[in-house]
Amino acid sequence: MAPDTARLAHLTHAVEASAVMKLFPSRPRVLALGEPTHGEGTLLDIRNELFRHLxxxxxxxxxxxxxxxLAGLRVDAYVTSGAGTLDEAMAHGFSHELGASAANRELVRWAREFNTGRDASDHLRFAGFDGPLEITGAASPRQALTALHTFLASWLDADGLLSCTAATLDHLLGPDDRWTEPAAMTDPSRSFGRSSEAAELHLLAADLVSLLDERTPHLIATAGREAWDRARLHGRTATGLLRYHFWMADTSPVRLTRLLGVRDRMMAENLLALAARGPVLAFAHNSHLQRERSSMRMGGRRLEWWSAGSLVSARLGAEYGFLATALGTIRHQGVDEPPPETVEGLLYALPEPRFLVDPRTLAAALDDPRPAPRVSPWFGYFGLDPAHLAETDGLIFVKDLAQA
Structure with missing residues (x-):
């Protein structure tokens, strides 16, 4: 028998910063908010309000x-110094068509307003933490690799330490369309990722990153920590993209699993680098931020990989916090009321349109056997896995999503 609604009602709280922080013994270094589907304005509005108060x-x-x-650097420059315009930041500072979102625009506008007149040491920073990747493929490593080389050449070239010239990199990289070929996502033979040029670039990129690390004290003292941080971002991105292209060219059964894993490793490395400079609020799909192993079905196969959240959690321990979001209905996508035997169905019976609940307390209140996982009729929404409640710090439930 399911627990009665009155018992569950006592477990709910308003979606507020103070209620979120009570879930943790101290402020997390990374506080991640997940969404179960992309592009829904209501969820982005909730994110904006919660992040603003946090x-x-x-x-x-x-x-x-x-x-x-890399695109996110343009948004960061706008919100911290006013470089460019809001329109330019939205047009060129996002991937995945996120710059067209009204809620994302409002978040960037507010961040610029928050920083205006504030000391630079107390600025709110903005970052993308995904790689330069799209569902159809990956960017050329040119931008990241040449930026890393330019930085090192500017500060170390007199010492004769660089293992290659800019002209060598340009020759090995060749035209960008050899890297961005859309057909390579489904046809590994169309990928440039295992060519002799790509192999040499991988070695050179690794050496440039090594040199950057070896000369850290000098580079921070002469170029400044901000420039060094950016060079490290370019190094991570260059080596990550070359690794991603390497697996794009693979023909083995593990190809897609490795691509998913490489992407989330890139995300995790970026989050850890951001966390090294101060507390971070992160926002992405639940599957990228959860502590458990992630899974999805693609091409009729079940793929499993360790998410960015699981990787960051393994490194930060209790300093990583994860809030998942679950939904009742998305009627404009064919997702109707959840079955009553699911966690979403139990929560849907409560009267509030949105609320926060401690998942561990919720799990303890649920009767055995554990509720069934919700199976979504729409591929774009991932239902909540009840087995994940114990490893989730907070759960935001939104009863109904209206079409924008």
Whole structure:
């Protein structure tokens, strides 16, 4: 028998910063908010309001979202210094068409307003923490690799330490369309990732990153920590993209699993680098932020990999916090009321349109056997796995999503 609604009602709280922080013994280094589907304005509005209060009341000073980490530098420049315009930041600072979102635009506008007149040491920073990747493929490593080389050449070239010239990199990289060939996602033979040029680039990129690390004290002292941090981002991105292209060219059964794993490793490395400079609010799909192994079906196969959240949690321990979001209905996508035997169905019976609940307390209140997982009729929404409640710090439930 399912627990009665009155018992569950006592477990709910308003979706507020103060209620979120009570879930943790101390402020997490990374506080991640997951969404179960992309592109829904209601969820982004909830994110904006919650993040605004966490910045203002709890001292978080970086907001990172599931978008291109290199493009995000343009948004960060706008919100911290006013470089460019809001329109330019939205048009060129996002991947995955996220720049067209009204809620994302409002978040960037507010971040710029928050920083105006504030000391630079207390600025709110913005970051993308995804790689330069799209569902159809990956970017050329040119931008990241040449930026890393330019930085090192500017500060170390007189010492004769660089293992290659810019002209060598340009020759090995060749035209960008050899890297961005859309057909390579489904046809490994169309990928350039295992060519002799790509192999040499991989070795050179690894050596440049090694040199960057070896000369850290000198580079921070001469170029400044901000420039060094950016060079490290370019190094991570260059080696990550070359590794991603390597697996794009693979023909073995593990190809897709490795691609998913490489992407989330890139995400995790970016989050850990951001966390090294201060507390981070992160926003992405639940499957990228959960502590458990992630899974999805693609091409009739079940694929499993370790998410960015699981990797960051393994490194940060209790300093990583994860809030998942679950939904009742998305009627405009054919997702109707959840079955009553699911966690979503139990929560849907409560009267509030949205609320926060401690998943561990919720799990303890649920009768055995454990509720059934919800099977979504729409591929774009991932139902909540009841087995994940014990490893989730907070659960935001939104009863109904209206079409924008």
């Amino acid at each position: 910045v203002e009341e709890e001292g978080f000073r970086t907001i990172a979202i599931e978008s291109d980490c």
